[in-house]
Amino acid sequence: MGVMDTIRARHSVRDYEDTPIEGNKLYMLKNLVADVAVCSGLDIQLVTDNPEAFNIVARFGIVRGASTHIAFLAKGSEADEAIGYWGQRIALAAQEMGLNTCWVAIMARKKSKAKLTDGKKVRLGMAIGYGKTQGKPRKTKSVSELSVIESAPAPAWFGAAMEAAQLAPTAMNNQNFRITLRAGGRTVKAEATKTGGWNSVDLGIVKRNFEEAANECKADWRWES
Ligand SMILES: Cc1cc2nc3c(=O)[nH]c(=O)nc-3n(C[C@H](O)[C@H](O)[C@H](O)COP(=O)(O)O)c2cc1C
Structure with missing residues (x-):
């Protein structure tokens, strides 16, 4: 798997x-x-x-x-x-x-x-x-609501990484984050769109999911520091 x-x-x-x-x-x-x-x-x-x-x-x-x-x-x-x-x-x-x-x-x-x-x-x-069930998919914001692509088209790996970010668990399913692919297609910025509450935890979770998927694609990319 x-x-x-x-x-x-x-x-x-x-x-x-x-x-x-x-x-x-x-x-x-x-x-x-x-x-x-x-x-x-x-x-x-x-x-x-x-x-x-x-x-x-x-x-x-x-x-x-x-x-x-x-x-x-x-x-x-x-x-x-x-x-x-x-x-x-x-x-x-x-x-x-x-x-x-x-x-x-x-x-x-x-x-x-x-x-x-x-x-x-x-x-x-x-x-x-051991869950009684495996849980179920829930409604998510669309990838276009959750991301900004500074110069289209985005590389294929970005699509996979964004799907992973979209599927990341967030408190109350809030999905208060935005991921920006900088012009050049290699540098990625992740930010919370709201402060306080569990938004920083959520951002960390989202970054992990994004990173795992991007690396599985063997993408040449990095976080913006
Ligand atoms: C920081 C954080 C706190 C959460 N706290 C609770 C909680 O107290 N009770 C609960 O039932 N779910 C909690 N959740 C689970 C979220 O409701 C769940 O991740 C979200 O609805 C998305 O569903 P999914 O994980 O099935 O994709 C929490 C999730 C996060 C990330």
Whole structure:
């Protein structure tokens, strides 16, 4: 399965089976989370046997049945874009391993068994496990709403990378981002079109999806610094 197939197959899953993640899969997942924590320098923890973290009363956005989550710890919002960028790597790798995920802002953070150090708190979570379903595609903004091409025609790889960006999960499915392909067709700018909330996390997630797809196309491109 190529990364584009993985990106197309991933949907947020909110209902999970009782089956815990065990054996080789748990081992792989622990290694994955540990690797991503080292590469990113972020405090990311895999937390098992912790269904209480999803024990909340809310009108929407509730995850049911998940006993495992990934906790992203930070001081305030300072690491938001990095959390999105690195967390989405975990979401895609988990999908490849046959697991389902859902980023979760609405969770019982204080009931997470993640270990708190250095004044950091659980900023965001990701439910992970065996979904009762694989989730389903949702409505998205069009690629033309989400991108600007400074000098047409855009190369083929940009189309693939934009599809990946369009399919990236964003909080409340807001898709508050814009991707600009600069004249010359190699330099790409990604920006949030709204500030605050989870928009920086979303931007990081979108950048990860875009980058994975562009690199799968072996494109010669770079982010605008
Ligand atoms: C930062 C962030 C926070 C999210 N928080 C929640 C949440 O608390 N509850 C929930 O059900 N979904 C949550 N989601 C999932 C989004 O609703 C979902 O990604 C979006 O609707 C797009 O659907 P898809 O992931 O199936 O493509 C969150 C997503 C992101 C990126």
